[in-house]
Amino acid sequence: MKTIVIIGAGMMGSALAFPARENGNTVRLVGTHLDGEIIAFCKKNGRHPKFRQDFPQGVEFATVDGLRDALDGADFVICGVSSFGVEWFRDAILPLLPDGLPVLSVTKGLQDTPDGRLLTYPEIWRERLDALRKTNPLCAIGGPCTSYELTAHDHSWVTFCGKDRAALERMREALGTDYYHISLSDDVTGIESAVALKNGYALGVALTVGLCRRFFGNEELHYNSQAAVFTQAVREMQRLLEIQGACTLENLSVGIGDLYVTVYGGRTRLVGVLLGEGLSIGEAKEKLQGVTLESLVVAERVARAVRLRAGRGELDPADFPLLLHIDDILTKNKPARIPWDEFTDIG
Amino acid sequence: MKTIVIIGAGMMGSALAFPARENGNTVRLVGTHLDGEIIAFCKKNGRHPKFRQDFPQGVEFATVDGLRDALDGADFVICGVSSFGVEWFRDAILPLLPDGLPVLSVTKGLQDTPDGRLLTYPEIWRERLDALRKTNPLCAIGGPCTSYELTAHDHSWVTFCGKDRAALERMREALGTDYYHISLSDDVTGIESAVALKNGYALGVALTVGLCRRFFGNEELHYNSQAAVFTQAVREMQRLLEIQGACTLENLSVGIGDLYVTVYGGRTRLVGVLLGEGLSIGEAKEKLQGVTLESLVVAERVARAVRLRAGRGELDPADFPLLLHIDDILTKNKPARIPWDEFTDIG
Numbered sequence: 001m002k003t004i005v006i007i008g009a010g011m012m013g014s015a016l017a018f019p020a021r022e023n024g025n026t027v028r029l030v031g032t033h034l035d036g037e038i039i040a041f042c043k044k045n046g047r048h049p050k051f052r053q054d055f056p057q058g059v060e061f062a063t064v065d066g067l068r069d070a071l072d073g074a075d076f077v078i079c080g081v082s083s084f085g086v087e088w089f090r091d092a093i094l095p096l097l098p099d100g101l102p103v104l105s106v107t108k109g110l111q112d113t114p115d116g117r118l119l120t121y122p123e124i125w126r127e128r129l130d131a132l133r134k135t136n137p138l139c140a141i142g143g144p145c146t147s148y149e150l151t152a153h154d155h156s157w158v159t160f161c162g163k164d165r166a167a168l169e170r171m172r173e174a175l176g177t178d179y180y181h182i183s184l185s186d187d188v189t190g191i192e193s194a195v196a197l198k199n200g201y202a203l204g205v206a207l208t209v210g211l212c213r214r215f216f217g218n219e220e221l222h223y224n225s226q227a228a229v230f231t232q233a234v235r236e237m238q239r240l241l242e243i244q245g246a247c248t249l250e251n252l253s254v255g256i257g258d259l260y261v262t263v264y265g266g267r268t269r270l271v272g273v274l275l276g277e278g279l280s281i282g283e284a285k286e287k288l289q290g291v292t293l294e295s296l297v298v299a300e301r302v303a304r305a306v307r308l309r310a311g312r313g314e315l316d317p318a319d320f321p322l323l324l325h326i327d328d329i330l331t332k333n334k335p336a337r338i339p340w341d342e343f344t345d346i347g
Numbered sequence: 348m349k350t351i352v353i354i355g356a357g358m359m360g361s362a363l364a365f366p367a368r369e370n371g372n373t374v375r376l377v378g379t380h381l382d383g384e385i386i387a388f389c390k391k392n393g394r395h396p397k398f399r400q401d402f403p404q405g406v407e408f409a410t411v412d413g414l415r416d417a418l419d420g421a422d423f424v425i426c427g428v429s430s431f432g433v434e435w436f437r438d439a440i441l442p443l444l445p446d447g448l449p450v451l452s453v454t455k456g457l458q459d460t461p462d463g464r465l466l467t468y469p470e471i472w473r474e475r476l477d478a479l480r481k482t483n484p485l486c487a488i489g490g491p492c493t494s495y496e497l498t499a500h501d502h503s504w505v506t507f508c509g510k511d512r513a514a515l516e517r518m519r520e521a522l523g524t525d526y527y528h529i530s531l532s533d534d535v536t537g538i539e540s541a542v543a544l545k546n547g548y549a550l551g552v553a554l555t556v557g558l559c560r561r562f563f564g565n566e567e568l569h570y571n572s573q574a575a576v577f578t579q580a581v582r583e584m585q586r587l588l589e590i591q592g593a594c595t596l597e598n599l600s601v602g603i604g605d606l607y608v609t610v611y612g613g614r615t616r617l618v619g620v621l622l623g624e625g626l627s628i629g630e631a632k633e634k635l636q637g638v639t640l641e642s643l644v645v646a647e648r649v650a651r652a653v654r655l656r657a658g659r660g661e662l663d664p665a666d667f668p669l670l671l672h673i674d675d676i677l678t679k680n681k682p683a684r685i686p687w688d689e690f691t692d693i694g
Contacts, residue, residue: 144578155555156575157579223612226608
């Protein structure tokens with residue numbers, strides 16, 4: 001049995017407490033500085049405020065000021081912060097971690113740099129660890145897995161990626177169950193890029209749902225246009241993975257699975273449908289007040305890097321009509337209008 | 348304007364009469380020997396019995412004995428027979444076609460041979476045309492497009508494939524509209540294989556819908572397992588395309604889009620859900636009496652070829668756990684049970 005410390009009481013980090021604890025491990029869920037109320041709720045009710053299922057018996061809860069104690073005897077740490085907590089995790093948490101303690105991140109995303117590169121979060125953290133002269137293995141989880149379905153024990157298949165195979169094996173042993181299925185990969189850039197890239201594209205597929213509602217009054221029978229945008233998304237994701245130097249079918253297929261689940265699973269879909277129905281991004285955000293739109297940030301970052309590198313002649317913007325249209329909607333307030341002729345090359 | 352003869356009054360062939368006629372072409376829909384009642388209905392009502400939308404004004408209808416007249420002045424023929432009509436089209440129709448008249452097929456499928464090859468329908472027809480010393484260009488349509496959505500004017504994106512680029516261009520000009528978007532490809536084996544291979548895999552994804560209903564009582568929130576099987580389907584389709592000597596991302600992405608739409612669109616899904624809920628294939632077929640289960644036939648053929656070639660040591664059956672499980676259900680009456688551990692390689 002292992003001792004597992006989950007840092008960040010968001011939905012995904014918290015959901016991992018289920019397989020972790022059901023396997024008999026000691027599990028300590030530690031909130032960030034923003035999670036005080038969530039942790040109080042969990043302590044009081046034995047349930048996360050966003051979940052229907054109670055936590056398994058015995059999960060321990062702590063606020064961030066209890067982190068040092070929580071880390072005592074830890075075998076590995078799960079980083080469950082959102083994209084917005086990546087710098088906080090780097091600056092506030094990494095210095096506290098004992099050297100060598102492995103980290104498993106569920107935070108999906110990419111960060112663009114001023115010169116147009118797209119960095120995975122483990123890459124960003126590795127730089128800091130190097131500066132701290134620490135060697136903690138940085139592993140990550142990619143693949144289609146929504147938190148509420150995990151807590152419901154639906155079958156989910158994810159990939160743990162990292163350079164330290166032994167650490168990955170231990171994590172899989174600690175977390176794998178008969179419903180949480182885990183593959184391993186040493187390609188962190190590939191897996192993490194694939195599952196981050198899907199964000200904008202899920203919005204793209206959702207646009208067609210809203211457009212169909214607008215023009216046909218119902219969405220029930222209209223999957224042709226969803227499937228068409230899904231096809232284009234696959235093509236653009238493949239190009240982006242090539243640019244990341246990480247285009248393997250394994251990576252791409254994990255990204256495609258993640259795209260599939262994201263089209264259905266929640267917040268990104270909500271925004272996409274509203275945009276397709278005719279709202280501007282400003283109006284959609286207002287309507288969804290309080291909803292965290294992490295995925296939109298990632299889409300904007302990827303588009304910014306693509307535009308910058310296209311400007312330098314390093315890639316052809318005609319390879320990314322869907323991404324650039326989504327970015328136009330998000331950053332230039334343009335209306336949703338799928339660029340079909342650019343997909344078929346007769347534009 | 349062109350004169351287009353559609354042979355076969357099934358749903359997909361008939362749906363193509365919409366863009367064809369809306370573009371101002373002369374369109375003649377000719378039923379097969381099994382389509383007598385459908386053609387009578389179309390003539391009387393100006394509507395296909397399975398469609399909600401009326402045909403555009405001016406579509407002409409004929410029974411198969413009127414085929415010779417219908418072919419008079421034709422610019423190209425659309426073959427709209429089902430998988431079960433492939434031999435009929437070869438034996439009864441190809442000899443009647445004027446030499447050089449191009450054919451555009453919407454029939455999706457593959458035929459296995461005794462030595463374990465998987466032939467596309469254009470390959471089967473080409474053999475006969477060669478014997479007849481005819482040179483008719485054989486083109487085909489692949490990609491996600493359900494007929495009822497096409498008749499509703501939902502945006503659809505398909506690929507016309509064929510070796511005769513000029514013929515493809517003319518077909519695209521005749522059929523392309525502001526809602527029917529067409530790419531061109533010269534890779535008939537690749538496109539046709541990709542869109543046929545999806546059949547069994549759509550059933551696989553649908554299994555999880557039924558399994559979730561069985562174990563959770565509702566399907567609404569359960570996409571993780573769908574996405575997981577979708578991921579595995581992408582991997583196996585890629586391997587099969589490699590075996591076909593036709594694995595390009597373009598082909599694969601068209602197959603993936605087609606898989607996406609098939610998961611939602613109709614008959615294959617119905618069977619998969621019933622199987623997932625616990626019915627045997629015999630019980631499911633009985634419950635769906637009268638429903639044409641074309642896709643199951645194709646899945647069985649592909650599995651038969653894979654088993655045969657695995658037996659000869661030409662491929663590794665461990666690359667196809669999903670396909671072989673689906674085949675076990677279809678041909679050996681086995682219960683639905685997703686082989687998760689074979690996906691993650693820890694089985």
